[in-house]
Amino acid sequence: MTGFETREDWVRGRLSGRGPIVARFLSLAAAPTFAVMALVAAMAPADMICGAMQGPLSLQGMVPMYVLMSAFHLSPWLRLFR
Template sequence: MTGFETREVWLRGRFGGRGQALARLLSLAAAPTFAVMALIAAMAPADMICGAMQGPLSLQGMVPMYALMSAFHLAPWLRLFR
């Protein structure tokens, strides 16, 4: 053995065989978390988040960032439905 182990071997050793399930649950948690954060940022008063916000439909700020992060983390959810 070269001293390197695969992710699966590491997860099995670290979490007693439950590592794959834990990793899958964490990957499923990312997209909804970012979607909720986008909603919270969209509903919060503008002066509370960022005083320099241009407007509600601006491409700057936290709402588009959280929406994009949520979209980029949709892959585990899409794998559930294929």
């Protein structure tokens, strides 16, 4: 043994074999978290957000960013229904 361990060995040792379960939970937690953040950013007053939006359908600001992040993280949820 050379003392080097693979990433899987490290995760298995640190999480006592629960690594795949934790990874699955975290992958499912991303999309709803970003969706909630988009709702919070949409309902917050403009002066509370770092960059005020130009209009309700503007592609600038935090809301479109969180919506896109939520959409990009939907794949674990779509795999559940496959």
